[in-house]
Structures are given as C-alpha cells and as structure tokens.
Amino acid sequence: MHHVSTPAPQFAPRQSIAQVEEGHELAPKFDAAGLIACITTDAGTGDVLMLGYMNREALTRTIETGEAHYWSRSRQCLWHKGATSALVQQVEELRIDDDQDAIWLRVRVAGSGASCHVGYRSCFYRRVPVGAQRQHGSALVFTENEKTFDPQAVYGDVPNPTVL
Amino acid sequence: MHHVSTPAPQFAPRQSIAQVEEGHELAPKFDAAGLIACITTDAGTGDVLMLGYMNREALTRTIETGEAHYWSRSRQCLWHKGATSALVQQVEELRIDDDQDAIWLRVRVAGSGASCHVGYRSCFYRRVPVGAQRQHGSALVFTENEKTFDPQAVYGDVPNPTVL
Numbered sequence: 001m002h003h004v005s006t007p008a009p010q011f012a013p014r015q016s017i018a019q020v021e022e023g024h025e026l027a028p029k030f031d032a033a034g035l036i037a038c039i040t041t042d043a044g045t046g047d048v049l050m051l052g053y054m055n056r057e058a059l060t061r062t063i064e065t066g067e068a069h070y071w072s073r074s075r076q077c078l079w080h081k082g083a084t085s086a087l088v089q090q091v092e093e094l095r096i097d098d099d100q101d102a103i104w105l106r107v108r109v110a111g112s113g114a115s116c117h118v119g120y121r122s123c124f125y126r127r128v129p130v131g132a133q134r135q136h137g138s139a140l141v142f143t144e145n146e147k148t149f150d151p152q153a154v155y156g157d158v159p160n161p162t163v164l
Numbered sequence: 165m166h167h168v169s170t171p172a173p174q175f176a177p178r179q180s181i182a183q184v185e186e187g188h189e190l191a192p193k194f195d196a197a198g199l200i201a202c203i204t205t206d207a208g209t210g211d212v213l214m215l216g217y218m219n220r221e222a223l224t225r226t227i228e229t230g231e232a233h234y235w236s237r238s239r240q241c242l243w244h245k246g247a248t249s250a251l252v253q254q255v256e257e258l259r260i261d262d263d264q265d266a267i268w269l270r271v272r273v274a275g276s277g278a279s280c281h282v283g284y285r286s287c288f289y290r291r292v293p294v295g296a297q298r299q300h301g302s303a304l305v306f307t308e309n310e311k312t313f314d315p316q317a318v319y320g321d322v323p324n325p326t327v328l
Contacts, residue, residue, distance in 0.1 A: 006298040006299060006302070007298075007302070009298075009302060010302075014328045015328070016328070017324055017326050017328070020326060020328065021282050021326060022282070023304070024290075024303040024304045024305075025303070025304065026292055026302075026304060029327075029328075037201060037215055039203045039212055039215060041205075041210075041212065045210075046205070046209075046210025046211075047210075048203055048205065048212075048259075048268045050261070051201055051203060051261065051266040062294065063292065063293075063294050063295075063298070063302075064294075064295070065294075065295060066294045066295025066296065066297075067295075091294050091295065093291055093294075094291065094292045094293075094294045095212075095288040095289075095290060095291050095292065095307070096288065096290055096292055096304070097214070097215065097287040097288050098280055098281065098282045098284075098287045098289070098326065099325070099326040099327065102215040102287075102288075104212045104288045116262055117262065118185050118186070118262045120262075123261040123262045123266070124259040124260065124261050124266075124268045125259075125262070126188075126259060126260055127257055127258065127259050128190055128227065128258045128259065128260055129227075129258075130226065130227050130228075130229075130230045130255050130257075130258045131227075131228070131229060131230025131231075131255065132230065133230075134170040134171075134173075134227070135170060138170070138171070138173060138174075138190075138227075139188040139189070140187070140188045140189065140190060140260070141188075143259070160181055161263070162181050162184060162185060162262065162263040163193075163263065164178045164179070164180070164181070164184065
C-alpha cells in the first residue's frame with residue numbers, strides 16, 4: 001500500500017455540547033484511565049467482532065495508518081492488531097458517537113478473517129437466551145461451530161488475555 | 165405481548181478460563197463500577213446504534229423482558245430505553261463475548277427507529293477520515309443528513325446526557 005503523508009490528527013479541546021455533538025472537530029473523551037471504547041465490526045457481514053479500547057496513541061495511529069491499533073488492558077501495551085497473528089484489521093470507516101466517548105470501526109480482516117483470540121471469527125460467539133427464548137432453556141448457545149485457527153499454534157506461550 | 169414466566173437469570177461465579185471462554189454458563193464480569201459494556205446494533209441494517217452500559221439489574225431485566233435496559237452513567241439510574249421517547253428496543257439476540265466482559269444486543273427499535281438522543285437513528289452519525297481518506301481533509305463527515313425527531317419536543321427539559 002502506498003502511504004501518503006498527511007498531518008498528525010489533532011484532538012480538539014471539548015468546549016461545548018454543540019461543538020461535541022453537532023460539530024466537525026474530533027474532540028474525543030478519554031476516561032479516567034485514558035481510554036476510549038472501540039466497537040469493531042466486519043465491514044462485509046456487519047457482525048460485531050470485538051470491543052476494544054484505545055488510548056490517545058492507539059487512536060492517533062489508527063487514524064494515521066488506517067489499521068486498527070488498540071490499548072491492551074490485560075498486557076498494558078499498545079497493540080497493533082494482527083502483529084502476532086497476521087490478522088490485521090484494515091479500517092474502511094471510523095465513526096465517533098454523539099458525545100465522542102466511543103468509536104466504531106468497520107474493518108476488513110486479513111487472512112482467515114478471525115478477530116478472537118479463542119479462534120472464532122467474532123469474540124461474540126455465544127448467544128444468551130432472552131425473554132420468551134428462555135422457555136427452551138437459559139444455557140449459552142454457540143453461534144459458531146468451528147474455530148478458524150488453533151490458538152496454541154498461533155499464540156504459543158503468549159499468556160491468555162482473559163482475566164477472571 | 166404475552167409474558168411467559170421463566171426463572172430469574174443466574175450469573176455463575178467465574179472459576180476458570182475454560183468455563184468463561186468455552187462454557188455454557190453466563191458468568192459476566194462487571195467492572196469496578198459494577199458495569200458491563202453493551203454494544204447495540206440494528207437487527208435489520210446491522211448498524212451500530214449505541215454503546216451503553218449495564219449493571220446487574222439492567223442485564224437481569226433485559227434477559228427477563230427481552231427489552232433493552234441500561235444503567236445511565238450520566239443520570240446514575242436504571243434506564244428502560246424508550247420509557248421517555250417510546251423508542252423501545254426489542255432484543256432479537258443477546259450475545260456475550262469470549263471473556264464475558266461485553267454484551268452485544270441485536271434490536272428492533274419501535275417508532276421512528278432512532279436510538280440517539282440528538283435525534284439521529286444511530287449515535288455514530290459522523291465519520292472520521294483515516295489513512296488515505298485524509299488527503300481529502302480530516303474534518304468529521306456527517307453520515308446522516310436528517311434527524312428523525314426533534315429532541316426538544318421529545319425530551320423537553322430533561323438534561324442533556326452529554327458530559328464535557
């Protein structure tokens with residue numbers, strides 16, 4: 001890919017509700033830990049792949065490169081998604097919400113198309129029955145039947161990021 | 165709607181990574197504030213409508229009733245979405261992610277179909293140019309041209325939830 005040099009993104013100070021909700025300036029709100037939540041969906045299927053978090057640097061790099069970068073809360077480091085697994089997420093569209101405290105990325109995933117460290121395409125591979133659906137039981141139902149890769153082969157001895 | 169009586173949902177204690185990632189028990193992880201993040205998408209279009217948060221009670225009521233309930237961080241109260249605006253979210257599917265610290269709701273919205281207090285269908289009504297897209301400028305681009313309702317008429321004097 002040909003990289004075109006563009007200025008570093010500027011984050012505007014948050015000055016008014018009208019500016020934040022109705023304006024054209026990017027004025028993201030980072031929480032007390034310096035993070036903003038990021039929903040990542042598959043640009044092809046529309047499925048939610050993961051919920052991640054970004055700090056200022058991760059958001060800056062995502063905007064500059066067009067590849068998803070996150071802040072790993074379990075490893076406490078900048079995380080260029082796909083650096084280990086090769087499953088890089090190319091950003092087709094980045095959106096910000098009304099009060100600018102959440103990001104939505106629409107991405108194309110390289111390789112097998114998976115985004116979940118357990119091996120599934122989406123991290124959201126289980127359904128919880130709700131309302132009348134619970135007449136048929138309340139156990140979680142798997143929505144993906146097969147893993148797209150073997151996590152042990154890809155990640156080896158990298159610690160599992162799930163925290164109990 | 166005919167309500168069928170089913171047992172209250174049980175949240176299992178989190179005992180092992182295998183149980184949390186590969187099991188059939190709902191064992192959600194609430195953060196230090198007692199909340200779990202919830203991505204809500206339109207079951208028809210696949211668009212992300214909002215990112216909300218649930219406490220134990222909001223998740224319990226959502227599972228029991230099949231209508232989305234959240235915890236309002238700005239108002240610090242249980243929030244039955246649509247109670248003020250009539251834009252109730254009927255849950256078609258509730259999913260939980262690998263480490264069970266995020267929820268994905270696929271919903272059908274009543275009435276005009278909007279989910280955003282500013283008046284748009286989705287809270288994510290602005291695009292942030294990334295990568296090569298920035299050659300054409302870096303200002304936010306509106307992806308919805310018209311509001312679906314007049315927030316002043318619907319919410320009147322209810323305080324705006326956006327926090328600077």
